[in-house]
Amino acid sequence: MKAQALRSPDVWLAVISVGLIVGAGIAGGQQGLAGLFLGIVGTSVSMLGTWLGVRWVGKVLADDSPRWQGAVVPVAAVVIKLPLIVGAMLWAQRLGGAAPSWFLAGLALVYSATVKWALSRQ
Numbered sequence: 001m002k003a004q005a006l007r008s009p010d011v012w013l014a015v016i017s018v019g020l021i022v023g024a025g026i027a028g029g030q031q032g033l034a035g036l037f038l039g040i041v042g043t044s045v046s047m048l049g050t051w052l053g054v055r056w057v058g059k060v061l062a063d064d065s066p067r068w069q070g071a072v073v074p075v076a077a078v079v080i081k082l083p084l085i086v087g088a089m090l091w092a093q094r095l096g097g098a099a100p101s102w103f104l105a106g107l108a109l110v111y112s113a114t115v116k117w118a119l120s121r122q
Helices: 002-006 009-063 072-095 099-120
Strands: none
Touching: 009 072, 009 099, 072 099
């Protein structure tokens, strides 16, 4: 049973996440941790904005009539997601040092978790 639990994508995603945080702290110091944080938060908000927008469009298309009363949050999320991720990236770049590299590591972590989530819903 334990061997099967270690093969679970959830366990490996958690191990990789903790490893990235420890690695960012050791190899990148404060700049590495800040870059990783910016990558995780910026990409998470961007992915959430995309998900909300796609979900809203799916509901509108399924009902065959636009429901504009519920459009404020998804439309706002889609509109602000690109400037937010670009702003986080530029902030990491301004921090310099290891921050841009760890920003990309945070971005990759969120995308990996999103792919895992999407595959688990099938």
